[in-house]
Amino acid sequence: MQWFINDLSLDGQFDTAESFCTALSELLKLRMEQPLFKEQLFCSRQLGQHLITEKYNLQKTVLQNPNPLFKRQVLEWISKSGPFWDDTREQNENDYFTFQNEAVTEQGLGEASRRTLAGLDTGVFSFIGSRFGFTSTPLSVQHGWREPELDFGIIEISNFWDIQRLKQAIEDEKPEPQSWVEVMAEACSRFNGLIFSPDIKRILQPSPFSRCVSQRIFELLGVLQCLVEESSTQGQLSDKGIELCNQHFVGKKAWFSGSSESEKHNFEHVLTFSDPANNMQKLFCPWHGKIKTPQFRIHFEWPRPSGQREIKVVYIGPKLTKK
Structure with missing residues (x-):
């Protein structure tokens, strides 16, 4: 399975930089523990610019963390090592995707939808607390517009927001x-x-x-x-x-x-x-x-x-x- 960070799940919902870094550290730890997951966890090159708190984006939020190793690992991931789905973007003739009327074409949820249409098994990881909640699965992504000639149907994307469930899903993917x-x-x-x-x-x-x-x-x-x-x-x-x-x-x-x-x-x-x-x-x-x-x-x-x-x-x- 290929995994994608759900950019829409980051909309400035965290009260403090510390609370976000705690949530992110769990995902980072899993990424470091599971080499296959590390290779298949895609993010956007714009992930670092998404709002985390009212004032700071992801990059500036991480820079406030006192742990130099944590800062180095996160910044290396989101700015250099990736992998970034933007670099291998799947092509789709009718390239427009929305979730609850929000455009996600240029986000992880959109790329997960494109790759699902291409026959690949995909899922997204969502941070909780945004205005969408993202504590349910699957997520129903609209392909195209809600007009008869431009409506290409709904795409169901597996969503994970709990680290333990994500870890179990990764383990289930691996052959014994x-x-x-x-x-x-x-x-x-x-x-x-x-x-x-x-x-x-x-x-x-x-x-x-x-x-x-x-x-x-x-x-x-x-x-x-x-x-x-x-x-x-x-x-x-x-x-x-x-x-x-x-x-x-x-x-x-x-x-x-x-x-x-x-x-x-x-x-x-x-x-x-x-x-x-x-x-x-x-x-x-x-x-x-x-x-x-x-x-x-x-x-x-x-x-x-x-x-x-x-x-x-x-x-x-x-x-x-x-x-």
Whole structure:
């Protein structure tokens, strides 16, 4: 699917620059996490000129943000990297589109309509709060004028305004991995807060591929990624991160646990791994995520050393501490 920013959803509805940047940061994060989405999320070259607050357009609003990385990423996206649908605009003989009597021919909603007519699967992302609301789907776009000879019908465009629903739609678009190589390729692209050992591909290779195991791997790695996201640059967990630990690291049915004292003693050698950030060093990693059938484990460095935000994942494969 190709995605387009719905320009009409930006009409100065935000009270503060901060509130808009918070909403935009969620979309930016998803764009960075999903390489395919990044390639297929189109915006207009004029997006930066759309009004965000009563006084400031998008570009000036972003420049008020105190985070230099955020400013750099957004401005690079909307002014240089795109992709911009203007550069590959779809041609249509009857090139006039409206939404609720508002012309969208030169906007993302218009381009989504043109590409839909060309047989492509499209959708738009809308910011909420504008005079149109944009909290419903699909959006009905009028092609042509509402006159008998110039009315070319209604085009229904899928609309997304909730980041979690958009993320799920993106995941549903992706074919499921069919091999361990594909599993690790997707893991590396999805979980940018995790540092994976290059040995994992070799470790997984002898095991028969399992769709259920691969799904569980992504589920467990997703929790570790969330812990990274809920950490400061020095590795200190936020309140949400602490809650996540209490949910998944504590109790008999916890998804993650440390090896018992006897296992640490008896299996110290096999629970010691090369540091993925420096293969000249070794890491003792008894903490692991659990997969029951078949018995697989994900070993990772925990707790993290002081000042480290990322989590090092050193092993994914069959259980190592079998007696």
